[in-house]
Amino acid sequence: MSGLTIDHGGAISVDPDALRDVARRVDAVACRFDDAHSAIMRAHRIIVDTPGLSAHVDTVGLWASGQHVSRLHSECRETASSTLLMADAYEYVELRAEAEMLAQTDPSTAQRLLRRADRLAASDDRIQAMADEVIAQWRAERFEGLTGNLVTPALYDEVFRTVAMVGVVSGLGKVLPGETLRGKADPVSVSPVTTSSPTGAPSGLAGAFGRMPTTAGAQVAVEKYSFADGTTKFVAYLEGTQSVGWGGKEPWDSKSNLQLYTGQRSASYQSTLDALRAAGAEPGDEVDVVAHSQSGMVAAHLAMESEFDVQMQITAGEPGRADPRRRSDHHPAASHERPGLGAGRRRVTRGHRVGRQRHHLDGSEPE
Numbered sequence: 406m407s408g409l410t411i412d413h414g415g416a417i418s419v420d421p422d423a424l425r426d427v428a429r430r431v432d433a434v435a436c437r438f439d440d441a442h443s444a445i446m447r448a449h450r451i452i453v454d455t456p457g458l459s460a461h462v463d464t465v466g467l468w469a470s471g472q473h474v475s476r477l478h479s480e481c482r483e484t485a486s487s488t489l490l491m492a493d494a495y496e497y498v499e500l501r502a503e504a505e506m507l508a509q510t511d512p513s514t515a516q517r518l519l520r521r522a523d524r525l526a527a528s529d530d531r532i533q534a535m536a537d538e539v540i541a542q543w544r545a546e547r548f549e550g551l552t553g554n555l556v557t558p559a560l561y562d563e564v565f566r567t568v569a570m571v572g573v574v575s576g577l578g579k580v581l582p583g584e585t586l587r588g589k590a591d592p593v594s595v596s597p598v599t600t601s602s603p604t605g606a607p608s609g610l611a612g613a614f615g616r617m618p619t620t621a622g623a624q625v626a627v628e629k630y631s632f633a634d635g636t637t638k639f640v641a642y643l644e645g646t647q648s649v650g651w652g653g654k655e656p657w658d659s660k661s662n663l664q665l666y667t668g669q670r671s672a673s674y675q676s677t678l679d680a681l682r683a684a685g686a687e688p689g690d691e692v693d694v695v696a697h698s699q700s701g702m703v704a705a706h707l708a709m710e711s712e713f714d715v716q717m718q719i720t721a722g723e724p725g726r727a728d729p730r731r732r733s734d735h736h737p738a739a740s741h742e743r744p745g746l747g748a749g750r751r752r753v754t755r756g757h758r759v760g761r762q763r764h765h766l767d768g769s770e771p772e
Contacts, residue, residue, distance in 0.1 A: 422492075428489045629685060637690060
């Protein structure tokens with residue numbers, strides 16, 4: 406298995422090696438059924454060839470049992486063969502997905518992965534056809550989960566179904582080289598709500614997304630890593646859309662979503678900048694970003710235009726993507742470990758609650 410695992414929203418949600426292990430186990434069961442069939446047939450021959458013995462044994466039922474066990478043997482062998490083919494198809498897609506991801510940042514490794522994929526496909530003509538079916542099924546079902554909201558199903562379902570289709574058809578949300586956000590964001594206020602000291606850096610994709618803010622009302626968590634040589638690094642964990650409202654106190658709402666889709670500076674983007682600064686990040690500091698949904702676009706713009714040095718993005722369910730040829734690598738649902746990140750002597754996580762400020766025409770203070 407390669408180092409990339411695509412989980413939710415991708416064409417792959419299984420481990421090919423795990424499938425191969427299942428196939429080997431099923432094949433072992435098939436061998437036991439074959440042994441059982443041979444034993445039943447031997448017993449049937451002995452009974453039939455022994456004078457008078459068949460009068461005391463249901464030889465017809467015994468023969469039928471042997472045939473049933475034979476069918477089970479055939480089904481297990483077919484299942485094992487199909488499972489191995491499925492494992493190859495999933496690995497083929499996975500290799501090509503990782504190669505595409507690395508095409509800009511590590512072309513030699515990408516070419517090596519493509520050669521592995523080509524050799525795998527050449528081993529069985531069915532592999533590529535099955536891989537195409539896997540991807541086609543993903544494309545047909547990728548928006549499942551956007552609908553079915555229990556609170557405001559009519560509004561929520563139509564809004565998110567429309568937004569998803571607009572993003573796919575129009576390409577809005579993709580961050581091109583040199584592209585920066587336009588305009589001025591709505592005023593926001595940032596306040597820390599909790600401080601903690603994690604025992605270490607997250608390991609893998611699940612660990613990274615497990616660091617998302619959990620305190621009620623917090624949309625951003627920032628970890629600061631302090632090293633013995635005096636350097637610091639930051640990791641920002643950004644929640645996705647929190648409200649289907651428009652321009653209310655919640656910065657991660659539909660208004661911010663649309664603004665980012667259309668290249669405008671949003672309250673969610675401004676909130677992220679302010680939260681990083683509040684956590685002590687200064688211009689030029691290295692910042693890694695773990696983001697979900699709307700915040701995938703926020704992460705792309707942090708890498709493309711912010712004063713911070715964004716070395717890595719891990720995003721899930723993001724509607725847009727950055728061109729990886731400039732300042733950032735886009736790793737869709739990829740698992741990464743940061744070398745040396747766990748070596749920080751002091752790790753502090755701060756969760757931040759962010760809200761829009763409302764300015765009144767009479768000049769009164771914001772709420």
